[in-house]
Amino acid sequence: MKHVGRRRRQLTFMLIPDANRRIAQWKIPMIALYIVPCALVLAVAVASFAVYSRFQQIQVDRAAMENRLSLQINRLQQSQDEKKDRITELQNQLIDLSSQADQFKERLDRVKELESELGDIANTSDALSGLQLSALDGAGGQAAQEQIGGEALPVTERSVDLLADDTRNHFNQLSTELESSISNIATYEQIILEKQHQARITPSIWPTISHLITSRFGIRRDPFTSAPTFHSGLDIAGRQGDPVYATADGKVTFVGYDATHGNHILIDHSGGIVTHYMHLSRILVGKGDEVSKGDKIGLLGSTGRSTGPHVHYEVIKRNQPIDPTPFLKG
């Protein structure tokens, strides 16, 4: 190797393989001596930078991935906590529901008592007696606040399932019982309403304020002729102008005057029952009027075939006069 020339400096590489063979030689410009190492250094630097950049990128990606995972774990944890809270809340609601079923049972027992009382009333001969139902006062509806305490043992899923089943069965049973009670009560209500209606259309009160019977139903000596005659009603003596009442709900079918009955009124109570009020000094209703038991329909007098102020009161059943006395109360 030697330097050749000043201007064009070169390096010459020679290869001498053997004495008899040709010498191989290469000339390389001197400048290559600087460029090649520089290029090598540059290449290494570029490669290092690339590796470093890639490494940095991997680090950043890893950090981001870790971040995402951490967020997801947090979210899962939070969701699990929320689910746990929700399960606890549901379990508590189930316990409340179970205790409500017990309270409901107490109220249902009260309804059954009332049902039984109603049944008794519906089955008595008089709908108006025994109507003194003890009021549904809500007694037993609120369970007393008990003093509770003791060890707090965690519940198992099995015990919660059992409680849920029990509660469901309890409510189903109560619901069935309630349906039955409602059906019975509706039946009793119909019976009682019918009995009340019957009571309203049955002549059962005195036709005036006086209760002084001067002539009963049946065969008697006629006050005018003294001959035995049939008296088809009750004579109740009173003061002139005393009120005369409708003895049951009904419809006025006749008002008028004749020499025998004087001013008189007929009321049809349906079911083949009619009442007849005679010898009135005044008539206060018109034909076709609907009247209620106890309504004032006229004033007591002595018109027609009468010896003094009284009301002749008749009850007619299927066109036959019957004795009103057994119906009269008090």
Ligand SMILES: [Zn+2]
């Ligand atoms: Zn009479």
